[in-house]
Amino acid sequence: MNISQAAAATGLSAKTIRYYEQQGVVAPAERSDNGYRTYSSAHIDELKFIKRTRSLGFSLEEGRDLLRLAQDPNRTSAEVKNKALEHIEKITEQIEALDAMRAALLPIVEQCQGDESNECPIIDQLSGRSQ
Amino acid sequence: MNISQAAAATGLSAKTIRYYEQQGVVAPAERSDNGYRTYSSAHIDELKFIKRTRSLGFSLEEGRDLLRLAQDPNRTSAEVKNKALEHIEKITEQIEALDAMRAALLPIVEQCQGDESNECPIIDQLSGRSQ
DNA sequence: CCTTGACCTTCCCCTTGGGGGAAGCTTTAC
DNA sequence: GTAAAGCTTCCCCCAAGGGGAAGGTCAAGG
Numbered sequence: 001m002n003i004s005q006a007a008a009a010t011g012l013s014a015k016t017i018r019y020y021e022q023q024g025v026v027a028p029a030e031r032s033d034n035g036y037r038t039y040s041s042a043h044i045d046e047l048k049f050i051k052r053t054r055s056l057g058f059s060l061e062e063g064r065d066l067l068r069l070a071q072d073p074n075r076t077s078a079e080v081k082n083k084a085l086e087h088i089e090k091i092t093e094q095i096e097a098l099d100a101m102r103a104a105l106l107p108i109v110e111q112c113q114g115d116e117s118n119e120c121p122i123i124d125q126l127s128g129r130s131q
Numbered sequence: 132m133n134i135s136q137a138a139a140a141t142g143l144s145a146k147t148i149r150y151y152e153q154q155g156v157v158a159p160a161e162r163s164d165n166g167y168r169t170y171s172s173a174h175i176d177e178l179k180f181i182k183r184t185r186s187l188g189f190s191l192e193e194g195r196d197l198l199r200l201a202q203d204p205n206r207t208s209a210e211v212k213n214k215a216l217e218h219i220e221k222i223t224e225q226i227e228a229l230d231a232m233r234a235a236l237l238p239i240v241e242q243c244q245g246d247e248s249n250e251c252p253i254i255d256q257l258s259g260r261s262q
Numbered sequence: 263c264c265t266t267g268a269c270c271t272t273c274c275c276c277t278t279g280g281g282g283g284a285a286g287c288t289t290t291a292c
Numbered sequence: 293g294t295a296a297a298g299c300t301t302c303c304c305c306c307a308a309g310g311g312g313a314a315g316g317t318c319a320a321g322g
Contacts, residue, residue, distance in 0.1 A: 002298080002299080003298090003299075004298070004299085013280085013281085014298095014299090015280065015281065015282090016279080016280065016281095018300095018301095019279070019280055023279090034287085034288060034289080034299080034300095035287085035288090035299075035300060036288085036289095036298085036299055036300080037299085037300090045258070045259070048259060049257050049258055049259070052256075052257050052259070053257060054279090055232075056232050056235060056236055057229065057232040059278080059279090060278080060279070060280095061278095066254070066257060069254065070254045070257065070258055073249060074249070075249050075251070075254075076246065076247045076248065076249060077243050077244050077245055077246055077247075077248055077249065077250060077251035077253075077254075078245045078246055078247065080243065080251045080253045080254055081240060081243045081244075081245035081251070081253065082245075084236060084239075084240045084243070084253050085240060087236070088233060088236055088237065088240065091229050091232055091233050091236075092233065094229055095226055095229045095230065095233070098188070098222050098225055098226045098229070099226065101186075101187050101188040101222055102219060102222050102223065102226070104187060105187055105215060105218070105219055105222075106219065108215075109212060109215045109216060109219065112208050112211065112212045112215070113208050113212075114208055114209045114212035114213075115207065115208055115209055116207045116208075116209065117207065117208055118204060118205065118206050118207060118208065119208060120206070120208035120211045120212075122208075122211045122212065122215050123197070123200065123201045123206075123208075123211055125183075126180050126183050126184060126197060126201065127176070127180055127201055128176070128179060128180070128183070133269080133270080134269090134270075135269075135270085144309085144310085145270090146309065146310065146311090147308080147309065147310095149271095149272095150308070150309055154308090165270080165271095165316085165317060165318080166270075166271060166316085166317090167269085167270055167271080167317085168270085168271090185308095190307075190308090191307075191308070191309095192307095
């Protein structure tokens with residue numbers, strides 16, 4: 001299984017797969033005689049695992065940690081749950097920050113006529129006028 | 132007014148102020164004979180303007196565009212409102228993406244005992260088992 | 263007068279998660 | 293035999309600065 005086939009099998013790009021290997025996130029691929037990377041189904045599973053962690057918003061480093069836990073028979077579910085809860089906390093903070101921006105922006109934007117005049121409460125607000 | 136005083140006046144770091152100047156976001160500071168940057172109240176206002184756009188989640192480039200509109204007497208409020216609405220749209224999309232992650236994560240995490248056992252539905256999910 | 267500490271300057275490397283593309287090899291298909 | 297496609301490594305690029313080095317300047321104190 002070449003890298004382009006691994007890419008097709010995982011939905012990742014070849015570039016991304018090389019990057020994950022170089023970052024030590026997944027086990028390095030075997031090499032065939034010509035130097036090409038060769039992928040087993042175990043590699044594919046690792047790549048898919050990381051893809052799922054990424055889609056849930058985990059960083060690559062967190063994904064790597066989770067993969068190690070997944071492969072460690074001595075892990076405890078408490079360790080895993082802790083990481084997940086911390087991550088949920090971070091997501092929640094990000095949502096709150098974005099909500100605050102939106103809440104600050106919406107009423108000002110609604111006040112703006114959006115016409116051909118140059119008078120604009122959005123600009124006034126950003127300029128510190130009409131505070 | 133030196134850069135550290137401008138920093139104190141705006142709440143930005145000196146590094147950030149230099150960066151904004153180098154990126155062409157704000158007008159370059161005057162230089163005194165020793166080469167030190169010198170800031171007028173107009174500069175301070177520009178820096179504060181950009182700081183407000185940043186705190187509302189606008190990119191530096193968007194902040195620069197908004198500052199140019201603010202200084203352009205021929206602007207229309209429609210232009211400004213358009214940019215603001217696009218930005219709100221982006222924020223909304225980000226919130227939705229984060230909400231989706233949280234919604235996907237929460238039920239799995241709740242199923243996890245978080246004890247000393249290695250059995251863990253979070254790991255199962257990430258591994259594609261018990262899908 | 264001289265020194266020391268606090269400024270200031272530019273410069274380069276670092277972060278995240280890859281994308282784009284060059285240079286050079288190999289393999290595949292016709 | 294040759295051309296296209298695939299693979300390799302390598303380096304530069306993005307956002308928004310932070311950290312810190314090397315070197316010039318300025319103000320205060322002994």
